[in-house]
Amino acid sequence: xLRLLLLVFVVVGLAPGxxxxxxxxTRSDVAVVMVTPVDEREGVTGALDLIGAWELKSSHxxxxxxxxxxxDGANGLIAGTDRGWLLDLDLAGAAxxxxxxxxxxxxxxxxxxxxxxxxxxxxxxxDRGTLWAAFENFNLxxxxxxxxxxxxxxxxxxxxxxxxxGPETMERLADGRFLMxxxxxxxxATSHQGLLFPGDPVVPVIPLAFRFAAPPDxxxxxxxxxxxxxxxxxxRRVEYAIPARFDTAIAVADPRAIREGEAWQGxxxxxxxxxxxxxxxxxIAFVPAAxxxxxxxxxxxxxxxxSVFQRSLxxxxxxxxxxxxx
Numbered sequence: 001x002l003r004l005l006l007l008v009f010v011v012v013g014l015a016p017g018x019x020x021x022x023x024x025x026t027r028s029d030v031a032v033v034m035v036t037p038v039d040e041r042e043g044v045t046g047a048l049d050l051i052g053a054w055e056l057k058s059s060h061x062x063x064x065x066x067x068x069x070x071x072d073g074a075n076g077l078i079a080g081t082d083r084g085w086l087l088d089l090d091l092a093g094a095a096x097x098x099x100x101x102x103x104x105x106x107x108x109x110x111x112x113x114x115x116x117x118x119x120x121x122x123x124x125x126x127d128r129g130t131l132w133a134a135f136e137n138f139n140l141x142x143x144x145x146x147x148x149x150x151x152x153x154x155x156x157x158x159x160x161x162x163x164x165x166g167p168e169t170m171e172r173l174a175d176g177r178f179l180m181x182x183x184x185x186x187x188x189a190t191s192h193q194g195l196l197f198p199g200d201p202v203v204p205v206i207p208l209a210f211r212f213a214a215p216p217d218x219x220x221x222x223x224x225x226x227x228x229x230x231x232x233x234x235x236r237r238v239e240y241a242i243p244a245r246f247d248t249a250i251a252v253a254d255p256r257a258i259r260e261g262e263a264w265q266g267x268x269x270x271x272x273x274x275x276x277x278x279x280x281x282x283x284i285a286f287v288p289a290a291x292x293x294x295x296x297x298x299x300x301x302x303x304x305x306x307s308v309f310q311r312s313l314x315x316x317x318x319x320x321x322x323x324x325x326x
Contacts, residue, residue, distance in 0.1 A: 033087065034056070035054050048269065055312060065083050065305065067120050072088065077287065077299060080119045081303075106119070116135050118138075120166075138163075151202050168181065189211075196208040208258070208260050214265075215251075222282060232250055233266055251269065286299075295320060
């Protein structure tokens with residue numbers, strides 16, 4: 001009887017439309033993206049003011065799985081998915097808007113029909129518009145110049161990072177350095193491996209190695225720099241069940257405190273758990289206000305894992321001057 005019950009569970013779980021959505025259509029289909037307000041406000045506590053939440057929806061077969069977020073000027077965001085797609089979001093209006101025609105595939109094509117698609121982090125040079133993407137599984141970094149020209153590299157210092165818990169966090173700091181954090185811990189370790197590259201990680205350079213001490217049971221999944229130089233780190237805790245349950249925290253840390261071989265840690269300033277906010281948030285980006293770059297908004301995005309139990313959520317918090325003081 002137990003074997004029969006297990007078989008029924010597996011069959012139901014794999015059936016289209018039950019636990020995991022199945023692809024439909026083709027990659028070349030144009031994605032029509034709807035952005036719908038979410039009224040829920042319960043489940044958020046901390047120093048940041050919740051301004052709004054929205055759900056992103058599309059019938060495109062490859063839409064979803066948003067795992068990375070980066071600012072695109074004062075009025076835009078670029079979101080990345082763990083299937084290797086990007087989506088531009090326009091923030092100029094009262095609510096975010098998906099820019100038509102911008103859902104595009106940027107995964108790395110390898111020999112034969114192989115592809116590197118597990119995009120988990122994005123970084124951007126605000127002056128030149130150059131974009132970097134970090135991919136798990138291959139622990140690879142891709143740079144895309146403004147004209148679309150790609151370049152890739154697998155930094156040897158990341159070679160032993162877990163294939164499924166590798167460079168989930170990458171941020172280009174204002175001085176041009178790159179901060180990288182491994183999502184997973186090495187066996188027996190109590191902290192996460194971190195690397196601080198002196199410049200573009202696609203160029204052979206030697207990074208400074210350190211450790212990131214996340215709170216117990218939390219893993220770093222993204223980061224964004226604030227105007228005062230500090231960094232917000234998005235942290236996630238997973239309770240494996242059906243459906244899975246998630247707790248999210250946002251910590252603030254100062255990269256000036258990073259020392260080679262030592263532990264670096266931050267202070268939690270925000271928590272998101274329960275109700276609609278108990279979802280799988282994986283991307284964070286600070287967008288400065290056009291009239292005052294010291295102020296702005298903190299945006300986070302959720303990865304729905306292509307599951308019928310989860311949603312692609314985009315949430316905005318205000319970052320005020322009193323919060324920004326060191």
